[in-house]
Amino acid sequence: MAYPERFRSIKNELEWLYMELYDNRDMLASLESSMEKYASERKNDLRKLDERRIDNPKWYLDSSMVAETMYTNLFAGTFKGIADKVSYLRQLGITYLHLMPFMKTPEKDNDGGFAVSDFLSTDDKLGTVNDVENLADVLRDNGISLCMDFVMNHTSDEHEWAIKAKKGDKRAQEMYITFPDRTIPDAYEKTVPEVFPETAPGNFIYSEEMGRWVLSTFYPKQWDLNYHNPAVFNSIVSAMMFWANKGVEVFRLDAVPYIWKELGTNCRNLPNVHTIVRMIRIILETVAPATILKGEVVMAPKELAAYFGTSDKPECHILYGVSSMVNIWGALASEDIRLLKYQIEDLLTLPPHAYFVNYVRCHDDIGWGFDENKESEIGIDPLLHKIYQYQFWAGKFPGSYAKGGIYNYDEKTLDARTVGTTASLIGLESYESDEEKEKAISRFRLIYSTVFALKGLPLINSGDEIGMLNDESYMLNKEKKDDSRYLHRPFFDWDKANNINLKGTVENRLFSILKVLEGIRKGSSLFSPDAEVFTWDSHNDKVFALRRRDGEKVLLAVFNYSHETQHAHFDYFTGIFKDLLTGKEAEPGIDVELSGYDVLFLTNYCD
């Protein structure tokens, strides 16, 4: 189907949504003409990709897909540097590469690039727009899809709009949410929670130059965009189409729940957020069908369903599996899988088109958002549990092996979050014996196997595959020292990476664990997007289990979250099953013995 036909198929819906939200025909016409322009400028390679994707719309969920996330500068300095390292990415088996924000950003205080000064140019330390396009070409030729972090909730205060707004330009001021005095900001503060209570308290900042209060949900240099203004929406979508034509295949919608503000609400997950995401989906699907949307929705599971939309009016293709991630760490610290199991079951009740990017670590902190109702129901005190988790992962709890840190401790609520690389958290930073080292490696296998078994797409945090440890040097940097998330943003250590082929090294062992997991998934219909996924009762609160099924083929993935030997049995699993990890046989319906942190991928079917 060519563009005009695709456009006709969505025209009514797009116009209806746009007019409902903005009631502005001129701006709608201008949006439609940009769509036509970008569609006509799409290069041949990308048009071919569009056709392939139209024929295979679930391409991003294929069992061969493995994602990785990284900062360009930390991994290879520049976009060209990444292109030069493509053979390493191939060796790791990556098919989807998420680059953290790379658009133009202020020199200092830029929240790791999450403050954007120009949506159409790059941070020149990393390279040019042309370099991004070349990198996307190289990646595509190597079977890797480029994912771009698209920071859509705010700009930096050095964006052209902000600069003009400061000088008094009224139209530029309308791109933001500003007020002459504290009356309305104070009213907002009554209902809007703080994102960074310690490092950036409050939701407004005062711009001396403008003489007005500006809504700034995140850091003071990040000014929230005013999506009530259609000029904002049109500019943002045009920028997305621009990057899609440079070869970006996945847009990570940064902080998307926050984009719509309404006085008297908490300014999160409001209905118009969904109108906007739905419009973005149909616009991109029409202009650049090869692209998909990944929502960064760090919210309670009950909020998530809405971001997938309905099956006939879908919104995001995939969302971050934040609650799975939090509960994986939670289960590991408490050696109790009840909350993890409950949480995964909750996610599996979402509509069939709800798929997640599953991960253990990313560039952000781990926020201890457990399901408080469930906690109370099973007799866990939510506050004490949270305190236990952040103390444990900071190595402050007796017996803890972790070397993480604390992020945004809130004196009023005693809330805090956790930072640290995977390797430092699981005990690879300092161990006193080989036995402890082995345990740490087993923890790595346990949590990554869980991620590879869940419904959706597994994501590796760059550096995890070679056990990168925390980097404390950020404390010496004036702009970074108050943001402990930099603890887990070390420069990729290429000397360590050289060890991946050196048998027996930690790097080689971690890398190999991931390769084995990739091998198990790849080409297996048990990991196809349509395979059924359920949790399964192990009759043991320390043993988590997931069942995958495709017709007669069954896989039972079993995870011992305790450091000690455990026994489990699984009703309705009769007969002998083979473990894909070791080749050993087990009878899951009778008795399965697992040593500390053991993982089994038991199947009745072997190709």
Ligand code: GLC
């Ligand atoms: C997202 C990012 C986070 C950033 C924030 C503001 O939550 O993941 O790193 O600070 O958005 O852009």
